[in-house]
Amino acid sequence: MYALVNQYAGRGTIKKLYARRSCSTNVRHVETSRPKPFEDIPGPRSLPIIGTLYKYLPLIGEYSFTKLHINGLLKLKRYGPLVREEIVPGESIIWVFRPEDIAEIFKAEAGLHPERKSHLALLKYRKDRSNVYNTGGLLPTNGIEWWKLRREFQKVLSKPQNIIDYLEDTDLVVQEFVQLCSREKPNADLLPLLSRLFLELTCLVAFDVRMQSLSKEEQRPNSETSRLIEAAYVTNDVILRLDNGPRLWRFFETPLYKKLRKAQDYMEEVASRMVTRRNEDVAIRRKRSLLEEYLRNEALDAKDIVGMACDMLLAGMDTTTYSTAFALYHLARDTRVQEKLRSEAASLLVDRTSPVTAQVLRNATYTKAVIKEALRMNPISVGTGRVLQTDVILNGYHVPQGTLVVTQNQVISRLPEYFDEPNSFVPERWLRDNTYEKCVGKTTRERSVHPYLVLPFGHGPRSCIARRFAEQNMQVVLLRVRTR
Ligand code: HEM
Numbered sequence: 001m002y003a004l005v006n007q008y009a010g011r012g013t014i015k016k017l018y019a020r021r022s023c024s025t026n027v028r029h030v031e032t033s034r035p036k037p038f039e040d041i042p043g044p045r046s047l048p049i050i051g052t053l054y055k056y057l058p059l060i061g062e063y064s065f066t067k068l069h070i071n072g073l074l075k076l077k078r079y080g081p082l083v084r085e086e087i088v089p090g091e092s093i094i095w096v097f098r099p100e101d102i103a104e105i106f107k108a109e110a111g112l113h114p115e116r117k118s119h120l121a122l123l124k125y126r127k128d129r130s131n132v133y134n135t136g137g138l139l140p141t142n143g144i145e146w147w148k149l150r151r152e153f154q155k156v157l158s159k160p161q162n163i164i165d166y167l168e169d170t171d172l173v174v175q176e177f178v179q180l181c182s183r184e185k186p187n188a189d190l191l192p193l194l195s196r197l198f199l200e201l202t203c204l205v206a207f208d209v210r211m212q213s214l215s216k217e218e219q220r221p222n223s224e225t226s227r228l229i230e231a232a233y234v235t236n237d238v239i240l241r242l243d244n245g246p247r248l249w250r251f252f253e254t255p256l257y258k259k260l261r262k263a264q265d266y267m268e269e270v271a272s273r274m275v276t277r278r279n280e281d282v283a284i285r286r287k288r289s290l291l292e293e294y295l296r297n298e299a300l301d302a303k304d305i306v307g308m309a310c311d312m313l314l315a316g317m318d319t320t321t322y323s324t325a326f327a328l329y330h331l332a333r334d335t336r337v338q339e340k341l342r343s344e345a346a347s348l349l350v351d352r353t354s355p356v357t358a359q360v361l362r363n364a365t366y367t368k369a370v371i372k373e374a375l376r377m378n379p380i381s382v383g384t385g386r387v388l389q390t391d392v393i394l395n396g397y398h399v400p401q402g403t404l405v406v407t408q409n410q411v412i413s414r415l416p417e418y419f420d421e422p423n424s425f426v427p428e429r430w431l432r433d434n435t436y437e438k439c440v441g442k443t444t445r446e447r448s449v450h451p452y453l454v455l456p457f458g459h460g461p462r463s464c465i466a467r468r469f470a471e472q473n474m475q476v477v478l479l480r481v482r483t484r
Pocket residue numbers: 116138139150202311312313315316317319320323380381384385456457458459460461462463464465466467469470471
């Protein structure tokens with residue numbers, strides 16, 4: 001089963017980059033003297049009008065918008081652990097590689113409303129449609145408007161019991177997925193089925209409905225779920241380019257913006273239909289569902305809930321699909337880890353009919369370590385973006401309020417400065433027992449992991465709102481795949 005996941009391309013390049021020791025990454029170097037000026041932060045040369053965009057051009061450019069982790073590593077090697085770049089002239093982005101500096105950024109946002117500068121075109125799309133949305137939604141909105149939304153949705157989504165209430169249904173959907181996979185040919189690509197699985201689980205929470213995404217009918221190209229998967233994929237695919245390019249879409253509909261609009265039109269159509277149906281027909285509402293809680297919340301209206309449902313579809317499906325695919329990929333390559341996971345699953349689930357309960361998940365320590373290690377090696381996001389709300393000192397440089405900073409956790413999580421054998425998949429490094437020492441042949445653990453090094457769900461009040469839900473879903477999948 002593990003072996004069915006397609007191999008991750010491009011490993012060779014990154015291994016070579018990490019291995020080039022002659023060019024030190026020097027992330028541990030700390031400046032102690034008076035803060036140096038912002039303008040002195042090293043970085044790639046920005047040209048008038050085109051900034052550093054020329055460095056991202058296909059064929060001639062050294063960077064690529066689709067290989068952010070490799071861009072990061074190249075910049076770290078060339079410029080050091082704090083890099084200033086103007087992709088768009090006049091708009092600095094600071095790439096941050098030292099975990100100590102990452103900690104400074106998050107500490108500086110304590111008590112404030114952390115701001116991100118992303119999903120700008122999505123913000124425009126939603127603001128242009130005030131008949132459907134009250135705000136830009138959680139992903140692009142900042143300030144007090146963001147907090148008002150976040151506070152209400154988080155009350156419900158971060159309560160452990162609310163997530164556990166979905167466990168039984170999640171387990172049933174995952175079992176259906178595992179059965180379907182067992183009928184696939186060896187070497188078949190599992191990614192499309194994983195997308196269907198996580199669409200099903202996201203819709204369960206967002207709309208309180210089973211979409212039957214895994215059924216034969218829904219697997220047809222024009223079905224509702226196929227179109228939803230495509231819409232989420234297209235949006236996530238164009239969003240970064242719309243954010244980082246010249247942003248002509250602010251003035252007229254560019255071809256890329258048109259793609260976004262069409263994808264969002266469809267997503268919005270489904271979300272509005274589902275939420276309205278649930279709102280009007282009390283008979284089909286479950287007693288205890290997240291949607292039910294939102295609908296009863298007087299601080300939220302149907303427009304807020306449609307926006308949140310769209311955000312969940314955008315942020316929930318591809319993230320968990322790729323994270324699980326990477327975990328399966330690493331398992332496929334390592335029979336030792338596979339066997340340990342299988343043995344934990346066998347001890348927790350006595351036979352095929354044993355349900356995955358909250359108690360089972362509490363005891364699934366190795367399963368959780370496998371997920372954590374997969375998220376260390378292949379997090380879905382290269383790091384966390386923030387717009388600074390106070391001045392901070394990073395690596396000895398003064399970085400003023402209002403600057404866009406992006407942490408580079410994905411890159412530093414594979415540096416030998418921080419992890420022994422950083423490119424090896426060793427879940428034991430996350431266990432408190434002494435199995436890690438046995439695995440790597442050492443008598444004692446040399447170092448503890450810096451708390452701001454591995455942050456696959458971001459950090460602080462703006463971190464992933466559905467982390468518990470995502471982790472629970474991934475745990476159920478890993479526990480169930482062995483039972484085929
Ligand atoms: C393995 C799966 C997932 C990973 C690795 C992940 C990661 C992230 C990260 C890195 C952020 C930004 C955090 C920050 O800025 O500090 C984020 C935000 C968010 N995530 Fe997730 N996520 C996952 C699954 C999900 C799921 C399943 C949903 C919904 C069903 C979801 C909904 C959101 C939303 C709505 C935000 C925006 C929160 C805000 O701005 O207040 N995510 N996620």
